Amino acid sequence: MKHHISWKVSLLTAMVSAAFSVSAAVVPENARLAEVQKLVRGNDAEVATLDPANAEGLPEMHVLRDLFEGLVIQDKDGNVIPGVAKSWSTEDNKTFTFYLREDAKWSNGDPVTAHDFVYSIKRAADPSFASANGWYLKLTKIKNIQSIIDGKASLDSLGVRALDNHTLQYELENQVPYFVAMTAHSSMMPVHKEALAEYVDKWTRPGNMVSNGAFTLENWVINERIELIRNQQYWDNDNTVLNQVTYIPFESQTAAMNRFATGEVDITSDVPTAMAPKLKKEQPESYTVVPLLCTYYYAFNTTKAPLMIRVFARRCLIRSCGMLLQTVLLR
Structure with a gap:
């Protein structure tokens, strides 16, 4: 199965080859860096945790790869x-x-x-x-x-x-x-053993977290923003370009796109499907589609009606899923 996710990159982000990826930035020789090295990213949702051992979703991974x-x-x-x-x-x-x-x-x-x-x-x-x-x-x-x-x-x-x-x-x-x-x-x-021992379940809070990535946790306002600042102790700090990264959670793709259009957000990881053709045509320098390797599964509740009591319903469901899988594989 192929699944695609869209990334929108502002001109600022493109110019600095920003370190929103998990490796240090490589600045092109003739690139003109922005005066303020700050990146604002639209995240898919509010992070559920900043504990690497418990992180499951993409919103968490985006932030953790900057912190650890x-x-x-x-x-x-x-x-x-x-x-x-x-x-x-x-x-x-x-x-x-x-x-x-x-x-x-x-x-x-x-x-x-x-x-x-x-x-x-x-x-x-x-x-x-x-x-x-x-x-x-x-x-x-x-x-x-x-x-x-x-x-x-x-x-x-x-x-x-x-x-x-x-x-x-x-x-x-x-x-x-x-x-x-x-x-x-x-x-x-x-993770930092001593920080966990000292702060226990509060070790992921700003001021308590000790991390080893390119950035450290400066501020975290639930459902509003997560602010990271450059980690001066990072082994590859000399090749880190950005000084600050801010993550803003968006449950709505439209809201994220509107904030991007007004310049409040430099990059966001998803757009409404209906807007994709228009963005591709009108903003080709800012719109990029990249593949995402992933696996989806669906769990059906067979303990409740109609799937529990009707064999026919279960067989129809199995047949429908099989036809859907064949359609995807043939694309």
Whole structure:
């Protein structure tokens, strides 16, 4: 199945090659930078959480990729590139060793170490934490992670260890050639152990959060805005162009488009379908369509009428879904 999502980019954003992606900006040689390096992004909705281990939706991912950085990240073309890990190695696709940057730091100046990653993955896998991304972590095939999440094995048996402060090793149960790419997911990002211990369930609030990405959390007004400022401790800060990123949640595509049209928003991630042809024709420099790799599923309640009592209704539903799938695949 193919699904497309539209991104609208203002001239300001295009000029600065803004770091709204998950890698540092590469400014074209002849580019003229805006005097104020501030980006305002329309987000699809209010974020449900800023805890990487529990984030599930795109609104959360947009913000978290600015705040936190995993072992690897992605460039603007979706290629896996070094993040906190400057390199990695494996001989059998079952044991992966990551070599961390010595200059990677948290926003409070503490060094980012392999122990941070061990703590964070164990926290996410802990059944008492009940991460919303437990299903994803099971797919990594890290040794014993499924049994741990299911409460059948101890956290100490998890196949991850810090060989030293800057060397991290994962042991998998099966060969997973794409494991390195999987470490870019938010559930495998590091969190600051001391900040969580001090602030407990309030650690994601402004003033409490300690992050290791290109930006830090400055302000968060629920259903109004999230403001991030440049993280001066970030290892690649010299190549960060923006000084501030503001996320504004929009439940309505039309509202987001109107704010973009008036210049209040520099970029938004979706537009009303009916407006797409007009935008493509009248604003080709600002309208871009990119593919989004994703999976959709629908769960039907078979415990209530008519699906519970009418076999015919269930058969019709199955046939309709089959016809829809064939239509999509033939496109």
